[in-house]
Amino acid sequence: MRARWPWVLLLVALLALGPQFLKSYQVYLLSLAAVYALAALGLNLLTGYAGQISLGHAGFLAIGGYSAALLQVKLAWPLWASLPAAGLLTALLGLVLVIPALRLSEIYLAIATLGFGVAVEQLLPQWAWTGGHQGFSIPRPELFGLALNSDLAFYYLILAVGLALVWIAANAVRAPLGRAFVAIRDNELAAQALGISLARTKSYAFLLSAFYTGIAGALYANLVGYLNVSTFNLGLSILLLSMIAVGGLASIPGSLLGAAFLGLLPQVLSGFSAWVPQFIYGAALLLVVIFMPYGIWGFLLQTVGRGRGLMRSARRLFPGPRAESGSTGGDDHA
Amino acid sequence: MLELQGVTMRFGGLKALDEVSFRVEPDRIVGLIGPNGAGKTTVFNLISRFYHPSSGSIRFNGIELTHLSAHEIIGKGIARTFQNLGLFPYLTVMDNLLLGQHCRVRTPVLLQALHLPGARHEDRQMRVRAGQLLEQVGLAQLAPAYVAGLPYGVQKIIEFCRALVARPRLLLLDEPAAGLTSAETEAMAGFIRGARDQFGVTVLLIEHDMSLVMKLCERVIVMDFGQVIAEGTPAQIQHDPQVIEAYLGRPAEEAPHA
Numbered sequence A: 001m002r003a004r005w006p007w008v009l010l011l012v013a014l015l016a017l018g019p020q021f022l023k024s025y026q027v028y029l030l031s032l033a034a035v036y037a038l039a040a041l042g043l044n045l046l047t048g049y050a051g052q053i054s055l056g057h058a059g060f061l062a063i064g065g066y067s068a069a070l071l072q073v074k075l076a077w078p079l080w081a082s083l084p085a086a087g088l089l090t091a092l093l094g095l096v097l098v099i100p101a102l103r104l105s106e107i108y109l110a111i112a113t114l115g116f117g118v119a120v121e122q123l124l125p126q127w128a129w130t131g132g133h134q135g136f137s138i139p140r141p142e143l144f145g146l147a148l149n150s151d152l153a154f155y156y157l158i159l160a161v162g163l164a165l166v167w168i169a170a171n172a173v174r175a176p177l178g179r180a181f182v183a184i185r186d187n188e189l190a191a192q193a194l195g196i197s198l199a200r201t202k203s204y205a206f207l208l209s210a211f212y213t214g215i216a217g218a219l220y221a222n223l224v225g226y227l228n229v230s231t232f233n234l235g236l237s238i239l240l241l242s243m244i245a246v247g248g249l250a251s252i253p254g255s256l257l258g259a260a261f262l263g264l265l266p267q268v269l270s271g272f273s274a275w276v277p278q279f280i281y282g283a284a285l286l287l288v289v290i291f292m293p294y295g296i297w298g299f300l301l302q303t304v305g306r307g308r309g310l311m312r313s314a315r316r317l318f319p320g321p322r323a324e325s326g327s328t329g330g331d332d333h334a
Numbered sequence B: 001m002l003e004l005q006g007v008t009m010r011f012g013g014l015k016a017l018d019e020v021s022f023r024v025e026p027d028r029i030v031g032l033i034g035p036n037g038a039g040k041t042t043v044f045n046l047i048s049r050f051y052h053p054s055s056g057s058i059r060f061n062g063i064e065l066t067h068l069s070a071h072e073i074i075g076k077g078i079a080r081t082f083q084n085l086g087l088f089p090y091l092t093v094m095d096n097l098l099l100g101q102h103c104r105v106r107t108p109v110l111l112q113a114l115h116l117p118g119a120r121h122e123d124r125q126m127r128v129r130a131g132q133l134l135e136q137v138g139l140a141q142l143a144p145a146y147v148a149g150l151p152y153g154v155q156k157i158i159e160f161c162r163a164l165v166a167r168p169r170l171l172l173l174d175e176p177a178a179g180l181t182s183a184e185t186e187a188m189a190g191f192i193r194g195a196r197d198q199f200g201v202t203v204l205l206i207e208h209d210m211s212l213v214m215k216l217c218e219r220v221i222v223m224d225f226g227q228v229i230a231e232g233t234p235a236q237i238q239h240d241p242q243v244i245e246a247y248l249g250r251p252a253e254e255a256p257h258a
Helices: A002-021 A024-049 A057-073 A079-103 A106-126 A151-174 A176-186 A188-193 A198-224 A234-247 A252-268 A275-291 A295-304 A308-317 A324-328 B040-047 B093-100 B109-114 B117-136 B152-164 B182-199 B210-216 B234-238 B241-248
Strands: B002-011 B014-024 B029-033 B055-060 B078-080 B170-174 B202-206 B219-224 B227-232
Touching: A002 A024, A002 A151, A024 A057, A024 A151, A024 A176, A024 A198, A024 A234, A024 A252, A057 A079, A057 A106, A057 A198, A057 A234, A079 A106, A079 A198, A106 A234, A151 A176, A151 A198, A151 A252, A151 B109, A176 A188, A176 A198, A176 B093, A176 B109, A188 A198, A234 A252, A234 A275, A234 A295, A252 A275, A252 A295, A275 A295, B002 B040, B014 B040, B014 B055, B014 B227, B029 B040, B029 B182, B029 B210, B040 B055, B040 B078, B040 B170, B040 B202, B078 B152, B093 B117, B093 B152, B109 B117, B117 B152, B152 B170, B152 B182, B182 B202, B182 B210, B210 B234, B219 B234, B219 B241, B227 B234, B227 B241
Parallel strands: B029 B202, B029 B219, B078 B170, B170 B202
Antiparallel strands: B002 B014, B002 B055, B219 B227
């Protein structure tokens, strides 16, 4: 635990100072990856930790983005108010999904959440104030009188919000709440016998997850400066799921790593024809699922971390596809 | 302390429990025995509120349990273990024991997320209590280990500790000695007796190991085909003709002569 701090500080320093040496467009791409990372983190809290699969998270991104944009443009709210408001509004709508989540699990819940995502995508353009299918422009905002029109300035805003949210998530997963998430994921009956309410815990999971994704959506709207419903399609929901699966389920570094990898891939390879990044995306998914059941982060811990302690922390993250029978003993550590 | 009255449980056309009534007096270690399929685990699952009885009442210290939800039972003072382990294999032993104290967490979720001193203080207290209990069963060094890699017998003891760390007044143990070596069974018997003598916990346990039941339990309830067929001290039920019949079948001399 303590030994992690130097690494965290180094990473923060790198994220804070590195962009000074990048071109404006590269900083923009980094910001975009950071927004993905927040959304992936939100999804991982729900799916990786609490075991509730969502195929509708693009819907939460859209709700966060549109509510922030409308508050700012139509009601002239300042960014410092619209950002948390968008998060809270999305969180409340996230509670809607608790209703199917209390009745359904696994693939059936995935289908229900898929329905939610599709419904949001179809409903939003029906209202005049969303700009319909034409889309919606948002001027770069100010924050406390400071114009955030440079890409670098906006990057620092995203970094600050992101670091705060990562810190909160790291606290939450180590607290009783995070343990309750894992408990309902792995054994609902035993969890209940320990006093964990399924309804309450799933509500918290959806609230927290939708809040993170809503904030990410609000940041996305302000970063890109333009919203179009077609962005928030099923493909985006699946991309977010791929990010956490590739990075590492039930892992905060894994969420960030997966988002950085899959989020930046198309941009880094933009010089090639379109099929190249798509091919690598597909191949990466396949290889990770086969060779790195705990995601890139779990793989790094197993490979780089020679100490047994690190190996173990890779195991704790998630059952993994092959670990099903490991629960009743067996010599898994050998 | 615990009182079942006329509890019937139907699964479709199958009557798993038929008018089951019995009492568990405080400070006792009570055995619930019977052949496979007699309905013992169904009784536990009804007390845990995983099932709702078709009819009948289950009272604990005057509280009607059938009005409560499953997650409210431990708050009334009833903890349990599971026949095939209810541990969370991808968490550490310590995390499992912290989950055992989940019903005692008072820090609101928002304060947990901000990692404020109140949350840290509560966390430390729970860790200390879990550590002390592990110390007592001689497994303190396993606190940071992941449950999935531990031997079955050790997992059984850890699950017992997880139930005990909630400081319940009634402990339901579903086959605590199943799959244990005789040395481990011996140790488990000691822990169960210790829980009663040291913490004043009443114990109701399902067990197939008869020598353990006879040694450990002060009262025994025998079930067969969803009914209570006998109740008494171990010595009494050992000589009860109905019990002998349930376990061994009808004596040969009663068979009609040719």
